[in-house]
């Protein structure tokens with residue numbers, strides 16, 4: 120069993136320093152790097168600064184084979200109902216299957232519907248962007264507001280931000296939080312004659328989205344008094360035609376998707392309409408092409424050269440053996456400033472599970488706590504803990520070689536910081552070196568040096584991946600996002616969990632619905648624990664003072 124072999128191997132390797140691994144193997148950087156090209160874009164996955172040897176990787180990949188990873192990958196692409204608790208296929212890959220090769224769900228080829236919705240998105244976004252789609256007073260649309268939450272928000276926000284250099288005249292806004300401040304602040308910036316609301320919700324029942332949508336419609340009607348013109352200013356993206364119609368949106372302006380697209384995997388579907396409106400359909404299709412290239416790679420590359428597999432298995436290595444609990448994602452490109460927030464849902468909602476597919480409890484911790492910030496801001500905030508704290512935090516550095524904004528020396532500085540961080544995290548700085556430096560400075564006594572030097576030492580040996588891109592383009596972004604989707608999949612398979620349901624989100628939703636009427640009830644809440652009752656009563660004293 121490779122698990123036993125891995126456990127033994129871990130004992131041998133756990134204290135080996137990467138510094139020595141690099142010293143012993145001058146070919147290490149090349150050996151532990153994979154490059155993937157797609158048209159003029161490329162990605163280099165450099166995983167040489169990890170606490171692994173060739174033997175580690177061989178054992179990890181043997182472990183993956185034992186768990187039949189290849190068969191699971193095929194089952195996903197084929198459209199098997201691998202989301203077993205919801206009895207659904209998982210086919211975000213079909214959304215970017217631009218060659219149109221048939222993909223069957225329950226014997227039906229889904230590709231004609233996928234292509235039809237893409238055509239609808241192309242036609243609609245072109246009408247809006249070209250000024251052919253007019254608002255109720257005959258003016259073109261200037262502002263688009265996506266109202267959605269979770270997967271119906273985070274992907275579109277992240278991508279729209281990342282692709283700002285490709286955006287046109289239309290301004291994109293996003294409202295997700297049920298906090299009235301969010302919708303209020305966005306509507307302040309809008310002209311009711313020239314704005315378009317996209318109500319994005321897979322289920323069209325999500326409390327936050329439905330409340331924000333109703334408030335947006337009230338705001339719009341208060342300003343326009345033109346209920347018959349709602350159809351020119353409100354469109355919907357959903358799987359729920361009935362609820363869309365009931366909301367009052369013309370179903371001709373509804374963009375459909377399907378239950379085999381998970382919310383956090385849906386930016387490639389019509390949920391990406393706000394992206395399309397911002398950057399135009401052609402660039403949206405480029406995003407899909409990037410993802411398609413990663414899909415092909417994931418499905419066909421041998422495990423040894425398969426970037427999502429390597430990345431996922433490194434995740435398993437640190438989680439299952441080193442017991443690392445968190446994972447930092449550090450993009451060195453300001454346009455990727457929402458990338459970590461997006462990944463939090465992708466990774467943590469997918470793999471934050473305590474039960475395996477067969478209903479038994481998991482045997483190892485699952486799902487790292489994912490967090491991060493765009494470089495170099497993070498360096499001046501939390502990198503201290505990554506360098507010298509007591510936790511080992513594996514980190515991904517995303518490094519686009521070209522910038523969209525070549526301003527003076529900025530990009531060279533950004534790159535030098537990124538590379539320096541991975542070097543420092545790996546190499547560290549020994550006590551002897553620190554002492555020698557302090558002695559050479561000649562400012563401190565020998566005893567002062569003894570006390571200060573440990574504070575200035577770095578153990579190093581902190582693992583990092585460096586993901587090099589040519590530039591943040593629609594294509595490379597598509598590759599990058601699909602890489603993480605598949606990495607999360609690989610980890611889920613290894614843990615034997617269902618990465619595609621999200622029952623954990625439900626309990627809070629149910630309890631919030633129960634508490635809502637109690638906040639304005641005439642009598643003191645008594646059905647909960649003492650803390651909850653008291654908190655409800657505090658809110659009640661503000662909301663229904665006359666009731667007290």
Ligand SMILES: O=P(O)(O)OC[C@H]1O[C@H](O)[C@H](O)[C@@H](O)[C@@H]1O
Nearest residue numbers: 269270271320321322325382624
């Ligand atoms: O698109 P919706 O149906 O409105 O769902 C929005 C979000 O709702 C919940 O929070 C789910 O856990 C998410 O996975 C989903 O993305």
